[in-house]
Amino acid sequence: MHTEPEIRTAAGVVRGRWENAVAVFRGIPYAEPPFGARRFAAPVPAQPWDGVRDALDFGPPVPQARVISGDGDCLTLNVWSPDLGAAALPVMVWIHGGRYVEGTSSNPHTDGTILAESGVVMVSMNYRVGVEGFANIAGAPNNRGILDQIAALRWVQDNVAAFGGDPGNVTVFGQSAGAGCTTALLTMPLAAGLFRRAIAQSCPGTFFSPRLSAAISATIAAALGAQATVDELTRFSPAALVNAADAVLEKMPDFVESWGPTALTPTAFSPVVDGDVLAHAPWHALANGAARDIDLLVGHTRDEYRLINSLLGTEVTDAQVNTTLDHFAPTSDTSYRALYPEATPGELYELINCDWLFRMPDLHLADAQHTGGGQVWNYELCWSYNRDQGASHSLDVLLVFGTLDLDDVRNHPSALPNAAAESVHVAHHMRTDWLKFATTGDPGWAPYVPDARSTRVYTPEPTTQPYPEERSRRIWSTHQFGALDLPE
Structure with a gap:
């Protein structure tokens, strides 16, 4: 009978549980909650804690449609490991899809147990989506959802060895919007050295220019009677921005003459090729x-x-x-x-x-x-x-x-x-x-x-x-x- 596993991370001790032959840790914060003064900003590492933090439940989802709250410690990750010793196992880090507007690492379809049982340390994370993560907002860095993923990958580099993983052998894999993020990460200087391999499953061909993303974000903000700036959008709750983005998404085909073929896709968001955070498509x-x-x-x-x-x-x-x-x-x-x-x-x-x-x-x-x-x-x-x-x-x-x-x-x-x-x-x-x-x-x-x-x-x-x-x-x-x- 296993005792409950406890691992010391850079921020403090987490307690998971053994589920058959796999140690599972859920809801570990890798960054501070992206609300209040940190809203629309690049992520900052989670603050250290004293004592032992239970890592038994998935963290709350980030703001998105059909989510009741969407606040608190939502920038969390999960670890499944078959061996908590100095095993130096390959690490697979999953980035979920969801049209850049939805998704959560608690999705039962992406449970990491079977992959971990096969001999890898499996990691998944929540990252900001929709307006919070991908809108082009004046005064905010672009691609905040991808910056969250980079913060999670930094956490992996700093901590995964304690969970039995090899930080020198990390594979990032994602599907749909998660594959779009994966291919962006391949090219971003901020992500250099954080992983060795990548798997892109069904990467969408939608990457936005600053002009296109700004036009879409301006339309969403206008639905609230605002401009797409940090100062103005922080007045609105995450739920209000989700609803405004959904309303624009429903009308997107009407914008085909002004936005081009993007208006005929099922999302208003994609990585922004801004020459800075993401230099090139x-x-x-x-x-x-x-x-x-x-x-x-x-x-x-x-x-x-x-x-x-x-x-x-x-x-x-x-x-x-x-x-x-x-x-x-x-x-x-x-x-x-x-x-x-x-x-x-x-x-x-x-x-x-x-x-x-x-x-x-x-x-x-x-x-x-x-x-x-x-x-x-x-x-x-x-x-x-x-x-x-x-x-x-x-x-x-x-x-x-x-x-x-x-x-x-x-x-x-x-x-x-x-x-x-x-x-x-x-x-x-x-x-x-x-x-x-x-x-x-x-x-x-x-x-x-x-x-x-x-x-x-x-x-x-x-x-x-x-x-x-x-x-x-x-x-x-x-x-x-x-x-x-x-x-x-």
Whole structure:
């Protein structure tokens, strides 16, 4: 019978609990609460405490929709460790997604137990989202949510050895908005030396110019009768800013002429390429060697857009496809219909959105990392357990963490035959490859190079083959991804 584990951190002693063979510490503050005088500011390390602090419960979520409070010690992290000795285990630090507007490390789908049981120290954190974390506010640093992540990574450097981890072998991994943050971290001088490897799962192609982010933030502030400055916005509660941002998000398609294709995405926030906190969009920075010393694993699911497709199940018209092509496809492009002659209008609509928002930005990240002299591996998840959602956005998270409920798989109304048994195999393969990469820097297949485009394709029996989405790759081959700006 284990006694309750106690670990001395730089700020004080924390008490966790053994849950079977894993020591779990929840809700450890890594930064002071971002309220009062610290609101909209860069994070500062948590103040030391006396005595033993219980680390048994997740910290409260940061301000976001459907959160009752959203204050207190919300900048917290959690640690799962299979060995609290001097084990020097690989460390995996998870950054959750959520459109840069929501998410919490208490999400049961990202419980770190199974990864920790496999021989790593797993860390997850809360970070500021929405207006608090990503709005462009005069008088405040940009990308405050990412600055929070850097503070958490500094905490890992200072403390993870006491939990059995190796601070010299840290892998940052994130999905969706978490992958956008991960790719930003790859290029930021403030994050230099804080991690050795990175996994970007479904990185969105949305990074904002200062002009675009300022225009969006000004619109949100105007909904409150204010300007987007620290002085004015501190008058409003976090909940009021969440509600104002949500109201603008609902009307975003109305702004397509003034904000461009960003207005047709499901978020009003993205990392701001401000030339300071984040100097360049990741494709430019990686191609110039910004992360040549960091191993990168990057990829996406096949059907990224299915889950957020508001037109799914409706009769999509040719006119709607044409509008979508006008907004998203590479300049003057007519190749989609030529290269996908079998696709219905509905399938084309989904495909164009899928390519613009996730698949092509991710493929171009692999190209950019190779160009910059870094090692990079590419993957695509092509397995699904039901006909409706396909290989959907976020399915990879459940597979890697081992939290896809087999009853949910079996009972889905459009479940595919053998789906439950297959899910166990696919999850095992992905998780094993992620762990191998975090441990050694090599997931077990050939690195990506632009000629061969070697890609690990996850199906019930994974294969390594040239990148499967060749038609889309050709359409986008000369496009340059970068910071999205206001239309000229």
